Amino acid sequence: MSELRIENLWKEYGDQIVLENVSLTVPSRAFVALVGPSGCGKSTFLRMLLGQERPTRGRILLDGELLPAQPGADRGVVFQRYSVFPHLTVLGNVLLGKELSGARYMAKLFGAARRNAIAEAQQLIGEVGLAGAEDKYPAQLSGGMQQRLALAQALIMKPKVMLLDEPFGALDPGIRAEIHILMKRLWHETQMTVVMVTHDMREAFTLASRVVAFERRRDRPEEKLRYGATITKDISIWPPRQAGSPSIFSPDRDGLVAYQGHCRDDLASSGETQP
Ligand SMILES: Nc1ncnc2c1ncn2[C@@H]1O[C@H](COP(=O)(O)OP(=O)(O)OP(=O)(O)O)[C@@H](O)[C@H]1O
Numbered sequence: 133m134s135e136l137r138i139e140n141l142w143k144e145y146g147d148q149i150v151l152e153n154v155s156l157t158v159p160s161r162a163f164v165a166l167v168g169p170s171g172c173g174k175s176t177f178l179r180m181l182l183g184q185e186r187p188t189r190g191r192i193l194l195d196g197e198l199l200p201a202q203p204g205a206d207r208g209v210v211f212q213r214y215s216v217f218p219h220l221t222v223l224g225n226v227l228l229g230k231e232l233s234g235a236r237y238m239a240k241l242f243g244a245a246r247r248n249a250i251a252e253a254q255q256l257i258g259e260v261g262l263a264g265a266e267d268k269y270p271a272q273l274s275g276g277m278q279q280r281l282a283l284a285q286a287l288i289m290k291p292k293v294m295l296l297d298e299p300f301g302a303l304d305p306g307i308r309a310e311i312h313i314l315m316k317r318l319w320h321e322t323q324m325t326v327v328m329v330t331h332d333m334r335e336a337f338t339l340a341s342r343v344v345a346f347e348r349r350r351d352r353p354e355e356k357l358r359y360g361a362t363i364t365k366d367i368s369i370w371p372p373r374q375a376g377s378p379s380i381f382s383p384d385r386d387g388l389v390a391y392q393g394h395c396r397d398d399l400a401s402s403g404e405t406q407p
Pocket residue numbers: 145150168169170171172173174175176177
């Protein structure tokens with residue numbers, strides 16, 4: 133289970149009210165896309181879910197418990213850029229979370245623990261399509277490969293909730309479509325709850341089970357700082373999508389991934405047809 137409950141959340145920076153009375157329940161295995169005009173507070177909201185920022189008022193519960201004040205392994209995050217460490221290899225980046233959590237003081241695992249962590253990291257690297265690139269550094273990878281690496285880096289900690297801040301925004305359309313297929317497959321396989329900020333409506337409706345729009349209800353320039361954004365639209369995609377559940381959409385509408393609740397692009401690449 134990994135339900136997020138946001139209750140009457142406010143965020144102010146000095147005199148500026150950024151978010152105003154936001155309430156939202158994100159059920160387990162949902163994929164929520166947050167959309168809205170630039171500067172309305174989407175990233176601020178995501179940073180509060182991560183634990184990087186504290187709400188001015190209101191509270192956030194994860195599975196009924198108040199969210200810890202610090203980011204933790206239960207919440208993974210991928211940003212548009214700079215999610216991975218440039219001085220670590222692909223393998224080093226994916227191993228890092230395990231090393232930090234398994235050997236808190238030296239940040240290095242030894243013996244069987246290290247071998248197991250490496251095997252797990254290598255499997256994940258394969259799953260995101262980076263097999264063979266284990267020893268490369270991020271600067272030697274394309275933008276799409278770096279974002280695949282960032283996903284693997286976050287996933288190794290098996291987060292309950294994955295937070296994505298425009299993770300694919302800097303990618304070319306072709307690469308973006310490929311990584312959408314990967315993202316959908318990972319969502320179905322891991323069955324995590326996802327909250328993603330995006331500017332791309334098409335991306336929101338392709339990936340999400342629900343699209344939530346933030347906006348200021350009153351937007352007179354002279355009052356801009358006095359009113360925060362809140363949820364103005366909340367659209368559930370129909371037929372409902374849920375991680376791990378097959379979609380009744382035809383594969384060409386909802387992507388091959390959702391066909392049986394897991395990846396079918398192996399069929400696509402082999403030239404076979406769907407049964
Ligand atoms: N640490 C901070 N201190 C002061 N103001 C901040 C801080 N972080 C964000 N803000 C302000 O909060 C508002 C919302 O910013 P935020 O980045 O959350 O918006 P956004 O909707 O994600 O924008 P975009 O879509 O352009 O990324 C902005 O006016 C910004 O200047």
